[in-house]
Amino acid sequence: EDQVTQSPEALRLQEGESSSLNCSYTVSGLRGLFWYRQDPGKGPEFLFTLYSAGEEKEKERLKATLTKKESFLHITAPKPEDSATYLCAVHPPNDYKLSFGAGTTVTVRA
């Protein structure tokens, strides 16, 4: 069965302390990998779509990269407002639905 694993489960950072979140997957022939940010009690907010190995996307302090077996979400010089749960989801080639990882909860302290 296709699997998406995110690590770490939780990440506590000091403001300005850069770090990376990992999303590894066992899907072959990926149709797309998606990153979302979710604040407590709210719907996921779309961040990035990655389609092929080597692809990179950036938005403010966030940068997403993709290899054949994993994706990284780099947070550069985070601020407290970057605190959220970051979800990774993949679209397998022969399935109609997204496979979500369990998420990484990031807490940035001032």
Next chain:
Amino acid sequence: DTEVTQTPKHLVMGMTNKKSLKCEQHMGHRAMYWYKQKAKKPPELMFVYSYEKLSINESVPSRFSPECPNSSLLNLHLHALQPEDSALYLCASSQVDMITYNEQFFGPGTRLTVL
């Protein structure tokens, strides 16, 4: 505009009540979805509508009844729910059907509590 709206934001209902959740998008998307999300878990797919027709039902109990009146609107009718149905209900939409590629935009969700 990448906004999906959902009403109400919060809903408390008894097990004998009938209520409805509403979702609207004006992005011209032709696929719309209902998800259920429990605390500290990822969203779980419930239903998919493609071109206003129900294309996927993830074996959801009949006490949940979806409806897509037009390409912009999606409803979820609730009847005789159980306390374990309490969750955040999310609506999402995407530009194309899930079979091709999938970039979904989610609404803010409805927090449902079943007493």
